Amino acid sequence: MKSNLGVITEKLxxxxxxxxxxxxxxxxxxDENRIHPTVEQIYNALHDEIPTLSKTTIYNTLNTxxxxxxxxxxxxxxxxxxxxxxxxxxxxxxxxxxxxxYDFEVDMDKVAVKDLEGFRIFSKDLYFFGICPKCSNxxx
Amino acid sequence: MKSNLGVITEKLxxxxxxxxxxxxxxxxxxDENRIHPTVEQIYNALHDEIPTLSKTTIYNTLNTxxxxxxxxxxxxxxxxxxxxxxxxxxxxxxxxxxxxxYDFEVDMDKVAVKDLEGFRIFSKDLYFFGICPKCSNxxx
DNA sequence: TTTTATCTTGTAATAATTACAATATAATAA
DNA sequence: TTATTATATTGTAATTATTACAAGATAAAA
Numbered sequence: 001m002k003s004n005l006g007v008i009t010e011k012l013x014x015x016x017x018x019x020x021x022x023x024x025x026x027x028x029x030x031d032e033n034r035i036h037p038t039v040e041q042i043y044n045a046l047h048d049e050i051p052t053l054s055k056t057t058i059y060n061t062l063n064t065x066x067x068x069x070x071x072x073x074x075x076x077x078x079x080x081x082x083x084x085x086x087x088x089x090x091x092x093x094x095x096x097x098x099x100x101x102y103d104f105e106v107d108m109d110k111v112a113v114k115d116l117e118g119f120r121i122f123s124k125d126l127y128f129f130g131i132c133p134k135c136s137n138x139x140x
Numbered sequence: 141m142k143s144n145l146g147v148i149t150e151k152l153x154x155x156x157x158x159x160x161x162x163x164x165x166x167x168x169x170x171d172e173n174r175i176h177p178t179v180e181q182i183y184n185a186l187h188d189e190i191p192t193l194s195k196t197t198i199y200n201t202l203n204t205x206x207x208x209x210x211x212x213x214x215x216x217x218x219x220x221x222x223x224x225x226x227x228x229x230x231x232x233x234x235x236x237x238x239x240x241x242y243d244f245e246v247d248m249d250k251v252a253v254k255d256l257e258g259f260r261i262f263s264k265d266l267y268f269f270g271i272c273p274k275c276s277n278x279x280x
Numbered sequence: 281t282t283t284t285a286t287c288t289t290g291t292a293a294t295a296a297t298t299a300c301a302a303t304a305t306a307a308t309a310a
Numbered sequence: 311t312t313a314t315t316a317t318a319t320t321g322t323a324a325t326t327a328t329t330a331c332a333a334g335a336t337a338a339a340a
Binding site: 077108 | 215216217218219220221231233236242243244245246247248250251253254255256257258259260261262263264265266267268269270271272273276
């Protein structure tokens with residue numbers, strides 16, 4: 001499976017963000033692990049390869065990248081941010097049992113929305129909660 | 141404007157939750173101040189009236205009430221929970237300028253959702269972000 | 281290669297939330 | 311009403327996520 005390093009560096013260059021080793025590794029990790037990881041998870045995954053890596057760097061990197069619109073930060077429960085390399089409009093389903101987060105396609109324009117005349121809308125977050133098929137089948 | 145103390149106590153009794161002074165005050169505050177407040181805001185508002193009130197109590201209360209489905213906790217940005225006494229399905233718009241949160245009506249069933257066959261869905265959170273009309277009109 | 285602006289790192293600070301034990305209180309029974 | 315008891319409240323301390331900051335390191339431009 002070929003990595004998307006080319007696409008990643010291109011995105012950074014377009015946004016005039018320096019191509020540091022750490023930034024590339026964080027983005028590569030997000031690209032290859034579509035699990036909507038927390039900072040902790042990213043840190044644990046990259047720490048072996050980059051022993052000097054600091055958690056502050058991951059926070060700085062993700063803040064820079066979300067401001068540039070290259071990654072999307074998710075505030076889905078638990079007061080711990082998660083990060084998604086997909087920035088196109090889609091929904092997130094979180095399983096209450098296994099805690100896994102699934103992407104799903106959604107047509108936000110079909111949401112019937114009254115009460116928002118005169119509101120300028122920049123972004124839309126849609127979170128569903130429930131039990132995923134895997135956990136539904138694991139019943140006692 | 142008559143308060144809904146009757147409705148509130150009824151809800152607690154139905155859920156076998158004790159009618160403590162603190163719980164009633166927190167619920168009354170949420171009912172009369174539809175601003176989706178943080179724990180901090182609730183604490184500041186009630187502290188004058190109940191000088192011994194502890195922040196831990198507010199956390200405990202809100203956790204109990206959300207588990208019972210009497211209030212809804214919102215994870216809308218900033219890693220600081222907000223609380224809503226409305227528990228029916230509706231969306232939340234957060235203004236990026238004034239930080240105010242607005243309710244809006246939404247028909248979630250109209251959201252075209254593929255990819256969720258076999259998923260049992262318990263709840264749906266919809267958050268919009270942008271600029272509210274008040275702030276749009278405050279332009280330079 | 282040199283320069284310089286910016287990044288990374290480690291530590292310390294901040295902020296939100298929870299754990300816990302002692303005291304207080306609501307609900308129940310007498 | 312009073313006594314009992316299970317549960318709630320409180321204050322403090324602990325935990326966890328995130329940010330602030332300054333010194334050293336590095337990517338990009340000259």
